[in-house]
Amino acid sequence: MMIVLGYIPFLQPLPTVAHWWWLLLIPVCVAISVTWKAVRLETLEHFWRESITMSVHAVLAMSALAAALMVLVRLVIPLLSMS
Amino acid sequence: MTEDFQDKPFNIGAAILGWVLPGLGHMKVGEMARGRLILLGVGGLFLLGVLVGGLDCVDRREDAMWFIAQGGTGAFAFVTDFLNTNLLKSGSFGELIPLAVQNGTVMVSSFKSAGPANEVGTLMCGLAGMMNVIAVLDVLQRPSRGVQKDTQANP
Numbered sequence: 001m002m003i004v005l006g007y008i009p010f011l012q013p014l015p016t017v018a019h020w021w022w023l024l025l026i027p028v029c030v031a032i033s034v035t036w037k038a039v040r041l042e043t044l045e046h047f048w049r050e051s052i053t054m055s056v057h058a059v060l061a062m063s064a065l066a067a068a069l070m071v072l073v074r075l076v077i078p079l080l081s082m083s
Numbered sequence: 084m085t086e087d088f089q090d091k092p093f094n095i096g097a098a099i100l101g102w103v104l105p106g107l108g109h110m111k112v113g114e115m116a117r118g119r120l121i122l123l124g125v126g127g128l129f130l131l132g133v134l135v136g137g138l139d140c141v142d143r144r145e146d147a148m149w150f151i152a153q154g155g156t157g158a159f160a161f162v163t164d165f166l167n168t169n170l171l172k173s174g175s176f177g178e179l180i181p182l183a184v185q186n187g188t189v190m191v192s193s194f195k196s197a198g199p200a201n202e203v204g205t206l207m208c209g210l211a212g213m214m215n216v217i218a219v220l221d222v223l224q225r226p227s228r229g230v231q232k233d234t235q236a237n238p
Binding site: 044 | 117123124125134136139140177197200201203210215217
């Protein structure tokens with residue numbers, strides 16, 4: 001609690017981020033999508049729809065990869081070592 | 084193919100401006116909305132990285148390899164490194180505390196970041212730099228169009 005109260009934004013690292021750092025995947029995907037679509041789209045008519053779609057795809061793909069790795073590490077590899 | 088390159092001269096000035104401040108190159112060639120969106124994406128990602136990791140996540144001397152990527156954001160990276168050197172590493176903010184290393188002891192800022200905060204912040208600033216390199220390469224081949232009306236998306 002004392003660490004959070006004494007926190008100075010931008011000068012010090014964000015406290016407690018070690019517990020929820022993986023949630024930062026979402027703003028990272030949004031920022032990358034916004035920049036990528038701003039560069040790639042011919043016109044900016046459907047910019048926000050395209051950016052949000054790309055962000056959702058990226059987050060879902062990374063989540064699926066994480067889930068697949070978890071299954072591999074926690075279920076498949078222990079079975080291999082037992083056999 | 085060769086004729087295409089001859090017809091479209093590289094926009095060196097816009098590319099340099101785009102490196103100095105993300106999005107400025109696109110604004111220079113008349114793509115104001117596109118430039119603002121690039122500034123929002125690259126600048127937002129970089130500032131989020133500094134917010135998470137603190138000023139210490141951009142360090143030209145201690146994290147030189149990371150700084151190659153972070154330097155893609157131009158002024159953002161160099162100003163942050165300057166502030167890190169002159170505010171944190173000089174002891175102006177926080178205090179300098181001894182840290183035992185292999186060859187003895189070094190003095191480090193009490194605001195020095197470590198662990199996931201430092202890793203994620205450093206990564207975000209590096210990603211921002213690499214995204215801006217893509218934007219700079221894009222504006223390098225973009226013809227000047229004057230101020231135009233591509234403002235359907237206003238950030």
